[in-house]
Amino acid sequence: HIRYPLVDDPHTALTVATTRPETMLGDTAVAVHPDDPRYRHLIGRKVRLPLTSREIPIVGDSILVDLEFGTGAVKVTPAHDFNDFDAGERHKLPRLSILDYEALLDLKGMNAAAVEESVIRDVVQLPVTKARPKIELLLRDSGFLVKIEDHKMAIGKCYRCKTVVEPYLSPQWFVKIKPLAEPAIQAVEDGRIRIIPEGWTNNYLGWMRDIKDWCISRQIWWGHQIPAWYCRPCNTEIFIVKGASGRQHEHLYISPNAIPIVCRSKPEKCSKCGSTDLVRDPDVLDTWFSSALWPFSTLGWPEQTPELKTYYPTSTLVTGLDILFFWVARMIMMGLKFMGDVPFRDVYIHALVRDAEGQKMSKSKGNVIDPLHVMEQFGTDALRFTLASMASPGRDIKLAEERIEGYRNFANKIWNAARFAHMYLADKHDSQPPDDRSFPGLWIRSRLNDTIRIVTMELEAYRFDRATSALYQFFWHEYCDWYLELIKPVLQNPLHPQGPATRRTLQDTLEVFLRLLHPFMPFISEEIWQTLPHKGETIVTQPYPLTQTDWHDSSAEETFRLFEQSIGLFRTARVLLSYPPGKEVRVFVVHEEPAANETLGRLELDLAHLGRGRISPIPLSQWPTSNVLRLFTGGVTVGVAVEGDVDLKKALDRLVKQTEETDKESQRLDGKLNNADFVSKAPPEVITDHQDRLRALSRDRAMLTSSEQQLRAMLGA
């Protein structure tokens, strides 16, 4: 806290607080809040700035000054603080730079700021951290220091060397941004550019509407050098500054008043004085300025090349949210300005892969997961598939190893399925194989067709996560779990009449699946595809699968649902009876609806194969009443013969539990249907749906009861 005494009343003083006392040498005003009863009468009067011979005004500023904070009086240093700079603009204050470009206390600057000779001698050429205690001491000795307090605050540092940033005035190049931003806002508002997911659109628009003029000059080595030259004779204030003692580099000082010559290449001479002594501005362009030109500068612009005509604008830009503003917005502005058209139609904002703690990966932070390492461990296809599967919109990815491992297993599954197919395809050359009209063939083509539909749709919607899940579900849980199992009896019998047709379907569906998978797992799909009969050199150039209406077969899909239910019950029964997997037993199956029952009859061989049993095709009424475990679900009843010394307790527990669940659900539905409000206000289709479910449940209940009674009888016997 420092006292700034009033000029016309030295016994009265304003006390300002600062965390950077050394910058007081460059103060050009003290600000108070215009509504502050403590100080508002002082606005317009002057204080004497300690350690200098200057007098500075007291100004009223409601933006800079927070009534509640500090002492209520703020020192204003326009040359070394962003907020103070703005306040200086508002009050037309001079800007006194007392630091040089290396943030050392500057002799010239302090002289211009009328700093006392003795003070200058103490602090000249010192870095801020060393000057600060000296200033404190000087203030204390001269009685201006009120007190020192600890103060916690956030402070800007260099991202690389962590040095505290000292704001400093210097001439820089700026782009006047509003005329560029407005067309870029328009392009998104009227839909010429679509941002996906849509939620980020408001972020973009908000940022663009509030955009500030763009400082495009950088004092770094790499980059496009700014195309501006200065004539030395016309600009005498341009000179080389030697680095401070112990420092190697030199610094070209260009005064704010210097007049640049901007042209594409170095001019021969100054147009004013004819001198050839020209020096180029050493600054380079902001990386993002150069990058903003990328959509057309990479295609030969400003020449009207065929590439430029073909690829500008492009369809989709894929990028991370972190550079939506830095890069995307600026490409849009530059594209509209120089090409007169948007650079791309869709901007897909993908998720950011974060580390285990959810931190953004960054080279300078050093928390980067090396993809090469992950690829070595799990495979490139697995990593790629994982990233696609986790690309849900609006959510970042915390890379989880288990997921990658799971998809490594998926790749392995595909590999083994292909090996299986080759066992039966390798030396078979079926000429003109007949169309496959079998249940497994019709069903799997229908499912593949639906998978093509879903994957295509999700790709168009940029829902890579849903696309991968459809591929995974289809291949593992339909193609491998059911289709390959179903066709084994046909394949394993070399003389089977269905052989050629089945092999054709096997080969066709695998080939189509590989093309569908290819964008997600490029390597394994290519590798396997090459081993199948194929046209063309590589899968990369093959057409992406299209849905085929003649593959769609809702009847086969309905049949499959019955089949799956029945097999599920067979398997459950076997586990309940603790039968070993290989044991062949007598099984029964029946459906309460005649049509479905007939369908099951046609599936007898398939049921026997996957159920590992001998099917007894007899109606329910003729089933044995003892030594059969009966299970039931959704219209299907299956029976499995009870043989040998088995514990029926597990089976009974299951039936009891299923009965309880059925009752609970029935009560819930019944309760809703007896609620007058529900019946009068819910939509009719919901009510009929509830009624249907309740009816089905009560049928289930009857079957369960009879099955349970039989089982209890068997237990009692």
Next chain:
RNA sequence: GGGCGGAUAGCUCAGUUGGCAGAGCGCCACCUUUACACGGUGGAUGUCGCAGGUUCGAUCCCUGUUCCGCCUACCA
């Protein structure tokens, strides 16, 4: 400080005209059956962050709140 997003099974995450809560991994039991144990079959598992509100009915819509994350600005 401002803005945005998240919170759902042990873990990582899906889940929209509001109407039966899901996947993968993990877990439990059984299985070396001729593509695959990086596998097969069966199974268990949820106050959908918390509190209100709207509704016949809320994981879903509204309000408030807690915790976590991100972006952005930064207080003399």
